[in-house]
Amino acid sequence: MPTPPRQPVAGVLLAAGRSTRMGRPKQLEPLAGRPLVRHAAQALADGGHDALLCVIPPGTVGDGIRAALTGLPFTFVVNPDPARGLGSSFRAAVTALPGGLDGGLAAVNFALADMPLLGGAQHTALITAFHESGAPVVLARYAEPGVEPVRAPPHLFRADLLRAMQDTPDTDHGPRDLIRAHAAQAVTLTFPARLLLDVDTPDALAQAEALLAGHQNF
Template identity: 75%
Template sequence: MSGVAGVLLAAGRSARMGRPKQLLPLAGQPLVRRAAHALAQGGFDELLCVIPPGEVGEAVQAALTGLPYRFVLNADPARGLGSSLRAAVEALTEGRAAVLAGAHFALADMPLLTGAHHAALRRAFEASGAPVVLTEYGEPGAPDPVRAPPHLFRADLLGAVRDAPDADHGPRHVIRAYAAQALTLSFPAELLLDVDTPEAFAQAQARLGE
């Protein structure tokens, strides 16, 4: 199986943060670069980063200098995560010559995930042929684990991912439709931290020794 793409969704509006969270300094580098570097270590065949328009998008591109990403513009990130998914899928599929087996979607504001975590989803997908590989966070044996990105979707499902509603919940309709066939990997609950608020940013700084 070939052609598994890694996609970093970095076009968020940072409404709860009050400033562009992608560019917050964390452990000596912008938050988005930390996430992008981890994804780049996952062994994907190509890498794509969805960015917002204007100065923030330009700054994100500059922050990722030297990393092998192709950049795709989400012209209207105010429409929610669905608009970034649409931009990514269109960029991955339109006029494509190479075979695409699947796409792995990660968020730019989850700084505790490493390349090993992303690679685990890719390997599980390649070994199992599952239509969807999901991530859940929780302690072993604990009830009610939390399902959250990254998630990996087989190529034939990307049309449905593209058509996700323009909201901040992602392709839940695809996940529900294929839940019985999906493969789910469990990660420790502590890795779920996403930097959406100043309080979460302070937690990330504390966790990473700043």
């Protein structure tokens, strides 16, 4: 009996942040010879998604992100008011998904533009865990021996949860309530703590540069 076709999983890169702690558009800051946003975008492109979407801010920063991702198969959607918080970017992404909420997607994997050490392997692991489990949510956490794990993106949501995501509040915590509501059925994958670095400040950018220059296996 032939194997039924796998339902598609979309990847969303949330790149409309205001960069208040960096003091300048962090998405476009150079890191290891490429704009910061390009690292996270490349990881999503390498992760095995069936469609890719990038949420960007309006104006020149958004234009710069489009240019930085030249050659990668992203569709772009503008969040007209990023100041309303990360929740507004989740809502913008859900509204613009290929085919809409009834477009045949099995799930959507959401990643942040300021986590440059994650690679395609981590996104592939989330997608694989979803297809094997059918869980409503597949979460990532970052841990090392003797240290309390930290939960952080990427997070994958089954398609039937996306309508509820339209009610995500205007905060910088994203769909936290949705994750909490389905925590008992969630699958959580553990990744090395060294991949957790998010580049919010000049010091964090320098740290990422040093790590990547060290040719560590990310």
